[in-house]
Amino acid sequence: MGNLSSSAEMVVRVPPVSAPLDLERVRRKVEAGEILSDAELALLRAEAQRGTGSALRLALAHALINAGAEREALPLLETLRRDFPRDLPVRLGLARALLGLERHGDAERLLTEVLAQSPGDPEVLKVLAVLGLRRGEADKARAYVADALARDPFDAEARLLKEELESVDLPPPSVPQEQVLRPEFTAALTAALGRARVAFRRQGKDLLVKLATGGVGRVDVGSLYAAYQESPGTQGLTAYADALAARLGGLSSGLSAEVAALEARLRPVLRPADFAARAVGALHRPGPAGLEVFYVLEDAEFVRYLPEAALAPAGLTPESADAAAWRNLASRLAPVRPVLVDQGEVRLAEAFSGLWAVAEGDGHDAARLLLPSQREELALLAGEGPLRVALGRRELVLVCRESDAAACEALARLMPSPDGIPGTFRLTEEGLSAV
Numbered sequence: 001m002g003n004l005s006s007s008a009e010m011v012v013r014v015p016p017v018s019a020p021l022d023l024e025r026v027r028r029k030v031e032a033g034e035i036l037s038d039a040e041l042a043l044l045r046a047e048a049q050r051g052t053g054s055a056l057r058l059a060l061a062h063a064l065i066n067a068g069a070e071r072e073a074l075p076l077l078e079t080l081r082r083d084f085p086r087d088l089p090v091r092l093g094l095a096r097a098l099l100g101l102e103r104h105g106d107a108e109r110l111l112t113e114v115l116a117q118s119p120g121d122p123e124v125l126k127v128l129a130v131l132g133l134r135r136g137e138a139d140k141a142r143a144y145v146a147d148a149l150a151r152d153p154f155d156a157e158a159r160l161l162k163e164e165l166e167s168v169d170l171p172p173p174s175v176p177q178e179q180v181l182r183p184e185f186t187a188a189l190t191a192a193l194g195r196a197r198v199a200f201r202r203q204g205k206d207l208l209v210k211l212a213t214g215g216v217g218r219v220d221v222g223s224l225y226a227a228y229q230e231s232p233g234t235q236g237l238t239a240y241a242d243a244l245a246a247r248l249g250g251l252s253s254g255l256s257a258e259v260a261a262l263e264a265r266l267r268p269v270l271r272p273a274d275f276a277a278r279a280v281g282a283l284h285r286p287g288p289a290g291l292e293v294f295y296v297l298e299d300a301e302f303v304r305y306l307p308e309a310a311l312a313p314a315g316l317t318p319e320s321a322d323a324a325a326w327r328n329l330a331s332r333l334a335p336v337r338p339v340l341v342d343q344g345e346v347r348l349a350e351a352f353s354g355l356w357a358v359a360e361g362d363g364h365d366a367a368r369l370l371l372p373s374q375r376e377e378l379a380l381l382a383g384e385g386p387l388r389v390a391l392g393r394r395e396l397v398l399v400c401r402e403s404d405a406a407a408c409e410a411l412a413r414l415m416p417s418p419d420g421i422p423g424t425f426r427l428t429e430e431g432l433s434a435v
Contacts, residue, residue, distance in 0.1 A: 180237050
């Protein structure tokens, strides 16, 4: 299925066809929800008339819907349903046309019938969620999306629907009274930090705030600016910056108040070798494969690295902090799921694909590879023997068997995200090493 939205048109994925390159390119445009040119539509129409199966005729119907011609697509889809009464993509295509014509009752009856025959099918659940959104039935839509995500947590369309549902009950963001550009915001914030006597330093996109313990707290200036843009415009920039500086300054005293719970909140993370220059004063030690092990204090709003100077006041040593962090991480292993890489995106696979994701999604999955218990979970699916590992996405870890040349090549081609660790690694019983 392609992009789903309550405000934009739905695009249902059409089955691939054995066809010349130009026709395959046209089919992919249809799947992406793009409107075909007259020449492309004529090519697809001619090929659909010559074909005997459902794939090309279904692609033509979706191309017509993409162009807003649901009334022309509807009889074609009804014919397809008569010829292929149990074909799921055909029935979902018909539901899409009915939704486009605002025949919500007919669409719901069709989808309910399909869901009864294919219980829990994520594609059907997502269309039902869109129907709920269009009818203003947010609770029902949320239930369908939650069910779809439980079955496939990598489903990008379901995630987009979830984000849209989360904004249903929220008022639209207010525009600040002052139209402020990011450089103006940054200048106002740094001036406010100076007035509040909060020591800080800019480092790339980040703002390093000096903690009373001697360490640093790290926040993203872009995120602060985005929050300002979305805030109610009831106060001027100077007042907003002063309040934000006071809030950031509060990080300086927060750590000492959390000493009792410090050990319980420690988690280890793997970072590149040069990260120490960006996390000044943070406790760290050498890790495997040329990486460094840092320690994160879980926080609802800020990524906070444990300052080395905080150890003595908390009655900790580097060794005891390290042990606590790994002990805490071992209490929550990550699920291992079969995945595939589709046009640079990681998606849940329905069958064996040769790729697996260690995907708790909390930023600690790379460190979990160093846990024997996590490697045992991984071996249950991936088997024994050396594994190839990609850490390019901070929210998950991708692995494959080192003997699987095609899967290793897929990992090598995957572009890392800006906050990921580039390159590939090798995982054995001895641990993680560089390739």
